[in-house]
Amino acid sequence: MINSISSLAAISDGHGRFVIENTEVRDPVGSEVRVRMAAAGVCHTDHQSLAWEGPLVLGHEGAGWIESIGPQVSGFNIGQPVLLNWAIPCGHCSPCQHTQGHLCDRTQGLSKESPSVDSPHTVWNKQDIRRSFNLGTFSEYTLVRAEALTPLPSPLSMTEACILGCAVMTGVGSVINSAHVQAGDSVVVLGCGGVGLSVVQGARIAGAKTIIALDKRAESLERASHMGATHTWQIADDDHNFENTVKHVRTLTNERGVDHAFEATGRHHLAFAPLKFIRHGGNALQLSGAHGEVSASMLDFWWDKRYLTPLYGGCHPSRDFPKLLRWIEEGQLDVASMVTRHYSLPQLQDALNDMLAGNNIKGVIVFDKDAP
Numbered sequence: 350m351i352n353s354i355s356s357l358a359a360i361s362d363g364h365g366r367f368v369i370e371n372t373e374v375r376d377p378v379g380s381e382v383r384v385r386m387a388a389a390g391v392c393h394t395d396h397q398s399l400a401w402e403g404p405l406v407l408g409h410e411g412a413g414w415i416e417s418i419g420p421q422v423s424g425f426n427i428g429q430p431v432l433l434n435w436a437i438p439c440g441h442c443s444p445c446q447h448t449q450g451h452l453c454d455r456t457q458g459l460s461k462e463s464p465s466v467d468s469p470h471t472v473w474n475k476q477d478i479r480r481s482f483n484l485g486t487f488s489e490y491t492l493v494r495a496e497a498l499t500p501l502p503s504p505l506s507m508t509e510a511c512i513l514g515c516a517v518m519t520g521v522g523s524v525i526n527s528a529h530v531q532a533g534d535s536v537v538v539l540g541c542g543g544v545g546l547s548v549v550q551g552a553r554i555a556g557a558k559t560i561i562a563l564d565k566r567a568e569s570l571e572r573a574s575h576m577g578a579t580h581t582w583q584i585a586d587d588d589h590n591f592e593n594t595v596k597h598v599r600t601l602t603n604e605r606g607v608d609h610a611f612e613a614t615g616r617h618h619l620a621f622a623p624l625k626f627i628r629h630g631g632n633a634l635q636l637s638g639a640h641g642e643v644s645a646s647m648l649d650f651w652w653d654k655r656y657l658t659p660l661y662g663g664c665h666p667s668r669d670f671p672k673l674l675r676w677i678e679e680g681q682l683d684v685a686s687m688v689t690r691h692y693s694l695p696q697l698q699d700a701l702n703d704m705l706a707g708n709n710i711k712g713v714i715v716f717d718k719d720a721p
């Protein structure tokens with residue numbers, strides 16, 4: 350008989366609301382692992398997911414300790430600290446075989462073994478419920494496939510490591526894996542929240558010579574300077590079409606425009622804005638996951654520009670997370686300064702409100718007061 354463990358979790362109702370109540374998370378079978386969560390990052394996608402079909406255990410960034418393992422799991426030990434990764438590679442499909450684990454056919458629902466086939470194993474109100482991105486990190490315990498886990502070095506703080514699995518990977522990965530920023534390149538970052546500041550750091554690590562941070566908030570620009578921006582520009586409220594901002598970027602780049610511009614505002618109508626800042630043949634990248642209809646002037650595409658919509662910074666976990674962890678250890682990647690406030694799980698609404706008000710770079714839910 351398979352037993353389960355009681356776990357306090359945030360469960361959305363699918364209509365914009367959520368409750369914090371007990372669930373039952375069953376013992377792992379096959380290649381599953383049950384993780385005791387230490388900390389979970391709060392992301393704009395969590396707010397959006399309140400409107401997804403419910404009930405749903407919320408949360409898709411997190412780190413914790415392995416609590417129990419299924420009989421087919423190898424290479425992991427009980428008590429081991431691990432990072433959870435929401436784009437879970439199957440390891441076998443064509444994208445996974447070509448270091449594009451973030452586009453795994455299983456994650457994208459293309460293979461027969463789609464995520465929805467995952468056996469239901471979280472019970473709330475006597476019904477089996479799903480978990481956000483098959484993780485559901487806003488829960489004291491979660492049950493995941495072993496492929497979702499990356500081992501973490503013990504000295505690393507869990508409350509800092511937990512943000513690697515979304516904002517940091519998206520920002521740094523888009524610089525390194527998608528734009529392929531090279532030493533000496535010039536970069537514009539539009540929007541300096543958690544993803545934008547990760548772009549700034551990625552560009553600094555890649556050796557970009559000019560890193561121009563653009564935001565409406567002076568506080569965000571100050572943070573960008575600390576993270577490695579060489580220039581900052583506060584966008585005026587009335588600079589609707591970025592005319593003055595574009596002029597300023599041109600004066601900084603001999604009137605050419607930059608090599609790469611990244612949009613990380615979370616505002617869908619700005620999806621094409623990065624095209625305005627790049628030189629002929631440059632890269633414009635939209636990191637907000639914009640959807641819906643957005644119009645643009647074709648003049649913004651002149652000439653030979655590349656427009657990219659990278660998913661999750663092109664994350665291939667076995668290649669990228671060890672790299673990020675090494676950069677943290679070497680002091681090149683600063684995640685500590687990006688976590689600006691801790692919350693308990695019952696304070697999730699405060700965490701979401703602070704995020705929407707732009708008060709945090711990253712807010713983090715901490716499950717265990719004693720978590721490092």
Ligand SMILES: [Zn+2]
Nearest residue numbers: 392394515516
């Ligand atoms: Zn996220």
Ligand SMILES: [Zn+2]
Nearest residue numbers: 439442445453
């Ligand atoms: Zn795959």
